[in-house]
Every structure is written in structure tokens, then in C-alpha cells.
Amino acid sequence: MKKRVLFYVAGIIATFSLQSCVSNYVVSTPTNYSNEYKTNAKLASIDNKKLEVAKAQLLNSFAQEKAAAAKSMEAAIKKEEIAKAIRFTQKIDEILSEAESYLGTPYRYGGMTRKGIDCSAFVLSVFSAAGMNLPRVAAAQAQEGDSVEKEHLQKGDLIFFSHKGGNRITHVGIIESVDEEGEVKFIHAATSRGVMISSLNDSYWGPKYRFAKRVLTPEAVESNFANN
Template identity: 75%
Template sequence: MKKRVLFYITSVVATFSLQSCVTNYVVSAPTSYTSEYKSNAKLASIDSKKLEIAKKQLVSSFKEEQAVATKTLETIVKNEEIAKAFRFSKKIDDILTEAESYLGTPYRYGGTTRNGIDCSAFVLSVFGASAGLNLPRVAASQAQEGERVEKSELQKGDLVFFSHSRGRISHVGIVESVSEDGTVKFIHAATSRGVMVSSLNDSYWGPKFRFAKRVLSQEAFNSNFANN
């Protein structure tokens, strides 16, 4: 009887001890896991903020570099356009310098030299020598070249054409200057006084003016310049 009672007591004590161990194990494990989870979550949050900051800095840096690159490109393009305009202006000045070197040359029908020259030979000689441009021999054919230009849009180097009684084109000159008030002066080989400068506003040439042509444009000149 005593042995049986002792066995029961031993069994009960063992059972309570086992439950205590299991309880301690189950309770202590989640405490450690939760703490580690919170720590990892905090680190992940910090890393996420750092990543977001880095992304913003990268985007900002990219935008700044893009803005600088765009501005640099615009400056290059602008400088190139200025350079093109300068080269063309210089070429027109070369043409007019060549034309003015003929001032005083006597007029001679069919003439092609500085000893005597007619209007169309004067124009083709000037453009050929200073711009390498090959124009037809007679004024009527030269009138077929280039693009038409309104009188109000005339520029130095444009060609102006004339005729008597609105007939066939019989005379040509080169625009030498355009004043702020719109006065156009041109250089040409006139039958009366040879190579000289006249105005489109004068009583003789004004009524005989028919139209103007631009045989050397800035676009064509710069394209040819780039290819050479």
C-alpha cells in the first residue's frame, strides 16, 4: 500500500515538472523571436529611407547634368548659327568688294573684261571670282536663277532685274546696300557711265525695275561650305 502511494506521488511530481518545462520553453521562445523581428523591421525601415534618399539624390544629380548638357548644346548650336551667319555675311562682303573694284570700268556691249564690260558679264564675273558661282551669260537667263525676293526683303548681294516697257529682261545689277528707310542701291554696268552705283528710287531705274532674285542663300552657302 505504501509503495503504491509513493508511486502516485512520484508520478504527479514528474507530470508537473514536465508541464513546467514545456511552459517555460513555449513562453520564452516567442519573446526572443518578437524582439528579433522588431529589430530587423527597424533596420529594414532605416535601409528603405536611405535607399529613398539615394534615389532622390541620383534623380536630382541626373536632372542637373541633363540641364547642363542641354544648355551646353544650346550654346554650341547658337554659336554655330552665329558662325554660319558671320561666314555668309563675310562672303557677301567679298562679293561686293569684288564688284566695287570694277567701279569706273567702261561699258562695252558684249565686253567681258575690265577694259570694257556689259551688265550681265559684270554680274557673272563678280560672282564667279568671289563666290565660285557659275551664272548664265545673259541677263534674261540670269533672271531664271535663284529664288524670287520681294522688294521689301532685299538684302546685299541680291540681283535686281530691269526691262523697258515690261518687255524681255535686258538689265541686271547687284544690291550694294539697303538703308533703314528702305532705300536700295545697286551696282551695275550702265551704258551711259560704265560700272556705277544707282538707286531703285531714282526716276530712271525705278520704273524699269521688275523683280529681284537671290542666287546665293545662306543655307546653300553653308551647305556648300560644310561639304568643302
């Protein structure tokens, strides 16, 4: 009888122990998964915010780099334009300096030296010294370059004349200056006094003026600059 009672008691105890283990196992497992899910969700939320911040920073960095590159390019273009303007001005000064070095040189028809020179040879020699080629005679030089209206004349332009009226070109000179009042002075080899400076307001040269050509341009100077 005692043995049977002890057997029942042992069975009851074992049953309660097993239920306790199962109960503990079932409860603890969902609790751990629930915490892990919540933790992952929180981390995902933090990662998305960081991602958006990083994306915004990257876009801002690209925008800054693009703006800096555009500004640098603009500065480079402006610098090059200034350099071109300086080269053009220097070329004009070079030509006029060469022309003025002939002042007082006697006129000689067909002459091409400082001992004696005619108008077209004078222009040819001056521009050749500056690295620019022109035809030998005035009529052919008049075919070069771009036409320029009288009110837009500037230093270095060529001006052409006709001694006998009409359109037959017989004389050429180089504009030496244009003042604020519009008076145009030019340097040329005149038959009377050799290489000299005259004004288009002159009663002799004014009526004989026909037109002007611009053979010295920034493009021509740059082409000459690139080839040297």
C-alpha cells in the same frame, strides 16, 4: 528504510531539476525570436527610408543632367545660328568687295575681263569669285533664285531692268546698299560709264526696274561652305 528514503529524495530532486531546465528552455527561446523579429522590422524600416531618399536623389540627378544637356544643346544651336549668320554676312561683304573692285572698268558688249565687261558678265564674274555659279546672260540670270518684293530688298540681291519696256530683261545689277529711308543703290556695268553705282531713285533707272531675285541665301552659303 534509510536507503528507500534517500532514493525518494533523489528522485524528487531530479524531477525538480528537469522541470527547471525545460522551463528555462521554453521561456528563453521565444524571447530571443521576439527580439530578433523586432530588430529586423526596425532595420527594414530604416532601409526603406534610405531607399526612398536614394531614389529621390537619383531622380533629381537625372533631372539636373537632362536640364544641363538641354541647355548645352540650346547653346550649341544658338552658337551655330550665329556662325551661319556671320558666314552669310561675310559672303555678302565678299561679293560686294569683289564688285566694287571693278568700279571704273569700261563697258564692252560681250566683254568678260577687267579691260571691258558687260552687265551680265560682271555679275557672273563677281559671284564666280565668291564660289557661286550663274548663267551668262541677264535673261537667264533672272530665272535664278527667289523673287523679292521691292520693299524687302537687301544687299547682294540681283535687280533686273528692261531698256525698251515690257518684260524682256536687258540689264542686271547687284544691290550695294539699302538705307534707312529705303533708297536702293546698286552696282552694275552701264553702257555709258562702265562699272558704277546708281540709285533706283534715278529718273533713268527707276522706270526701267522690273523685279529682283535673291540668289544669295543662308542655305546657299552653307551649301557652298560645306563643299569647300
